[in-house]
Amino acid sequence: MVRFENVGMRYGMGPEVLRDVSFQLSPGSINFLTGPSGAGKTSLLKLMYLASRPSRGQISMFGSDVSQLGREDMPDLRRRIGVVFQEFRLLDHLSAFENVCLPLRVATSPSANYEADVRELLTWVGLGERMNATPPTLSGGEKQRVAIARAVVAQPNLLLADEPTGNVDPEMGIKLLRLFTELNRMGTTILIATHDMSLVERTLEAGHLHIDGGNISTMREARVDPRGRPVELK
Amino acid sequence: MIARLQLFLAQRLPLASSVIPAAGGARWPLHLVIAVMCFLASVALGITMTVSRVADDWSADLAGVITVQIKPRPDLEIESQISEAMRILSETPGILSATEIPQQSAAELLEPYLGSVELPDDIAVPHLIDVRLDADREPDLSALALRLQDAVPGAELDDHFRWKSRLAAFAGSLEGLALAALGLIIAATIGIVVFATRAAMEANREIIEVLHLIGARDVFIAGEFQAQFLWVGLRAGVLGAVGAAALLFALTLFSSGRGEFFLPGLGVTWTTYPALILVPLLSATVAFLTARTTALSVLSRTL
Ligand SMILES: Nc1ncnc2c1ncn2[C@@H]1O[C@H](COP(=O)(O)OP(=O)(O)OP(=O)(O)O)[C@@H](O)[C@H]1O
Ligand SMILES: [Mg+2]
Numbered sequence: 001m002v003r004f005e006n007v008g009m010r011y012g013m014g015p016e017v018l019r020d021v022s023f024q025l026s027p028g029s030i031n032f033l034t035g036p037s038g039a040g041k042t043s044l045l046k047l048m049y050l051a052s053r054p055s056r057g058q059i060s061m062f063g064s065d066v067s068q069l070g071r072e073d074m075p076d077l078r079r080r081i082g083v084v085f086q087e088f089r090l091l092d093h094l095s096a097f098e099n100v101c102l103p104l105r106v107a108t109s110p111s112a113n114y115e116a117d118v119r120e121l122l123t124w125v126g127l128g129e130r131m132n133a134t135p136p137t138l139s140g141g142e143k144q145r146v147a148i149a150r151a152v153v154a155q156p157n158l159l160l161a162d163e164p165t166g167n168v169d170p171e172m173g174i175k176l177l178r179l180f181t182e183l184n185r186m187g188t189t190i191l192i193a194t195h196d197m198s199l200v201e202r203t204l205e206a207g208h209l210h211i212d213g214g215n216i217s218t219m220r221e222a223r224v225d226p227r228g229r230p231v232e233l234k
Numbered sequence: 235m236i237a238r239l240q241l242f243l244a245q246r247l248p249l250a251s252s253v254i255p256a257a258g259g260a261r262w263p264l265h266l267v268i269a270v271m272c273f274l275a276s277v278a279l280g281i282t283m284t285v286s287r288v289a290d291d292w293s294a295d296l297a298g299v300i301t302v303q304i305k306p307r308p309d310l311e312i313e314s315q316i317s318e319a320m321r322i323l324s325e326t327p328g329i330l331s332a333t334e335i336p337q338q339s340a341a342e343l344l345e346p347y348l349g350s351v352e353l354p355d356d357i358a359v360p361h362l363i364d365v366r367l368d369a370d371r372e373p374d375l376s377a378l379a380l381r382l383q384d385a386v387p388g389a390e391l392d393d394h395f396r397w398k399s400r401l402a403a404f405a406g407s408l409e410g411l412a413l414a415a416l417g418l419i420i421a422a423t424i425g426i427v428v429f430a431t432r433a434a435m436e437a438n439r440e441i442i443e444v445l446h447l448i449g450a451r452d453v454f455i456a457g458e459f460q461a462q463f464l465w466v467g468l469r470a471g472v473l474g475a476v477g478a479a480a481l482l483f484a485l486t487l488f489s490s491g492r493g494e495f496f497l498p499g500l501g502v503t504w505t506t507y508p509a510l511i512l513v514p515l516l517s518a519t520v521a522f523l524t525a526r527t528t529a530l531s532v533l534s535r536t537l
Contacts, residue, residue: 049447050447050537051447051537052537053537071452071537074446074537075446075449075450075451078446078447078448078449079448079449083447083448089440089447091253091441091444093255094253102253102445102448103448105253106253106445106448106449106450107449
């Protein structure tokens with residue numbers, strides 16, 4: 001699904017923020033990415049959602065070598081990836097509902113009837129009452145849930161979530177984790193960057209990558225149930 | 235069919251909520267500049283159409299008409315000069331009619347130019363014969379001119395050729411000037427729209443990046459900008475054209491009030507006004523294509 005081999009990355013002329021990063025995510029797995037602030041979690045995710053290019057090494061996404069891809073190939077690849085950005089990156093002039101519709105709107109014809117699904121999803125994350133509010137009028141936790149709903153709405157093959165539970169209470173954190181495992185049960189591979197070790201401990205079948213000082217280590221291999229049984233939460 | 239059109243519109247035009255926020259009030263300077271461009275283009279168009287119509291009218295009035303001018307000579311009877319000329323004209327094939335124009339005094343002829351002034355009686359005013367030609371078999375005018383000159387001293391044939399060709403040249407150069415102005419106006423409009431599109435894209439850089447990251451294609455993003463600029467072009471174009479129509483109409487009222495002697499009917503005809511519809515359509519098209527091209531080229535430089 002995702003394979004990194006000796007990947008290095010730097011911003012401009014700066015020092016390498018990722019060094020010799022090698023790992024892989026197996027299809028259908030749930031994985032956590034932990035590490036101290038400034039370790040390079042977001043940078044690693046950026047490489048995966050094709051917002052940055054590595055300065056060296058090889059990245060393969062869905063079986064294709066990213067360095068071989070042209071601009072015109074990017075949209076199709078990106079549509080298979082859902083991203084929860086650390087700073088949400090919602091469109092402030094659109095309502096929560098319209099923000100969540102966006103991935104469907106850019107990918108499909110406007111005739112597609114996705115409105116009911118979007119409503120259902122927003123209700124599920126507890127935003128049934130706030131659908132028509134714009135992001136500036138939402139709380140941090142509410143914005144986070146809109147961002148998550150936008151990332152999962154198109155049922156991507158790969159979900160990348162950067163601190164998706166950073167702004168919500170533990171109860172909502174678990175509820176959102178359940179949303180991710182639910183999505184995973186339908187086949188989505190998941191990578192969650194987090195500081196919250198309790199999430200990692202709760203999800204026993206999940207893989208665990210730890211990054212520190214630009215170096216990555218695999219703490220635990222993900223287990224994928226071949227019969228597609230849902231990942232259990234403790 | 236209707237449903238498909240609505241779909242198309244919903245996708246292309248920012249009717250519901252556009253993904254890129256319209257700059258709203260911040261856009262009035264752009265409307266103003268494009269409206270001024272459209273106003274100038276409309277005036278250029280209106281004037282060109284009027285000039286070419288007037289030139290055509292005058293040429294048509296003069297087509298198939300020649301004038302024979304006979305200057306009185308002290309040594310000859312003017313009546314015999316005229317009857318000799320009439321005889322030659324009636325013998326020439328291809329001439330429908332020849333009529334002597336009633337003689338006016340020099341004072342009367344010159345009054346529009348000089349006002350009523352006392353003129354000496356002995357100023358010799360040439361006698362004129364109005365000749366209508368058969369358009370199907372026009373006579374050889376230069377041969378006719380030679381025969382007249384030989385037979386009637388003081389006779390001269392005027393086929394208005396020089397006047398007509400100068401009129402055509404005048405109308406032609408005015409049209410060329412208007413065309414050049416139109417070209418410059420379009421070029422300036424393109425420059426403005428390029429500038430404004432780039433500014434709008436810079437202002438929405440963050441949104442464009444998010445759209446790219448969630449899988450939007452360049453044409454989708456460019457579509458947002460081209461739709462906005464299409465409307466700007468259309469609205470500003472209507473504004474400019476309506477303003478120009480009002481001006482042309484006022485000029486027509488003003489000029490028709492004064493019966494000018496040698497510039498009859500310089501008014502704008504009704505056919506000019508429908509032609510002004512072209513101006514907003516043109517400006518909308520120019521704005522649309524320019525915004526689209528600019529947006530696509532800016533986007534092609536992003537990751
Ligand atoms: N756009 C950028 N330009 C230059 N340096 C950057 C940029 N973004 C991040 N960095 C640097 O790269 C390093 C890794 O940053 P990154 O955002 O990946 O960390 P992180 O693990 O996501 O941290 P956090 O947990 O605080 O979100 C940091 O030293 C940071 O200062
Ligand atoms: Mg980060």
